[in-house]
Amino acid sequence: MTEHNGADAAFWDARYSESDRIWSGRPNTMLVREITGVRPGAALDIGSGEGADAIWLAEQGWQVTAVDISQVALDRAAEEAAKAGVADRVDWQRHDLGETFPKGEFDLVSAQYLHAPGEMPREKMLRRAADAVAPGGLLMVVGHAIAPSWNQRPEGHGHHDMTFPTTADVLESLALPEGGWETVRDEEFEWTKPGPDGEPLTRTDNLLLLRRAA
Numbered sequence: 001m002t003e004h005n006g007a008d009a010a011f012w013d014a015r016y017s018e019s020d021r022i023w024s025g026r027p028n029t030m031l032v033r034e035i036t037g038v039r040p041g042a043a044l045d046i047g048s049g050e051g052a053d054a055i056w057l058a059e060q061g062w063q064v065t066a067v068d069i070s071q072v073a074l075d076r077a078a079e080e081a082a083k084a085g086v087a088d089r090v091d092w093q094r095h096d097l098g099e100t101f102p103k104g105e106f107d108l109v110s111a112q113y114l115h116a117p118g119e120m121p122r123e124k125m126l127r128r129a130a131d132a133v134a135p136g137g138l139l140m141v142v143g144h145a146i147a148p149s150w151n152q153r154p155e156g157h158g159h160h161d162m163t164f165p166t167t168a169d170v171l172e173s174l175a176l177p178e179g180g181w182e183t184v185r186d187e188e189f190e191w192t193k194p195g196p197d198g199e200p201l202t203r204t205d206n207l208l209l210l211r212r213a214a
């Protein structure tokens with residue numbers, strides 16, 4: 001195990017314990033863009049973090065299973081879900097997704113920024129995620145395409161030793177059966193946010209949205 005093993009619950013519990021909130025509290029932009037208006041069903045959010053996506057999905061009427069390796073993150077997310085009045089629509093489950101995976105079939109499986117420093121078996125997790133998509137359902141994988149410009153320093157939170165696959169890499173590693181899936185969206189997108197000194201910080205991310213044949 002490396003010093004910063006992102007597949008390690010202790011690493012993530014420590015990371016989440018550093019402050020009351022480490023992510024924005026808002027659902028991910030691409031999830032909102034792509035899923036708004038989709039008929040709700042059962043959704044699975046893998047690597048759900050502080051729960052903003054799962055809560056947003058629940059608010060749209062989805063019955064959500066949200067999974068993370070960090071109990072600290074799950075507890076925080078469950079508190080937020082209760083405040084948002086959707087506690088009964090989200091089932092928070094702790095799994096190390098490299099080892100165990102939630103049971104069931106889902107109309108949407110979402111993996112948003114499932115990145116971690118160290119040796120996380122992301123490809124295996126995503127293959128398992130694809131298996132969990134119901135016929136006619138969606139698999140959404142959003143991630144960094146390159147390390148965020150503001151976090152490439154060794155003293156940052158570890159982006160320096162992560163690899164960021166292209167959507168072609170993700171597709172290849174999924175090894176989906178021919179004719180079994182349709183690519184709905186395959187794109188790279190860039191966005192900026194103001195940095196601490198006002199300078200723009202740029203980030204390039206990518207999105208793969210696939211539909212399983214009905």
Ligand SMILES: C[S@@+](CC[C@H](N)C(=O)[O-])C[C@H]1O[C@@H](n2cnc3c(N)ncnc32)[C@H](O)[C@@H]1O
Nearest residue numbers: 012047048049068069070095096097098112113
């Ligand atoms: C970069 S965060 C993204 C969180 C959230 N999806 C978001 O977009 O804000 C990655 C998340 O994956 C979780 N994670 C890392 N390794 C995991 C594993 N082996 N099994 C389950 N979750 C894991 C971490 O605890 C963390 O919450």
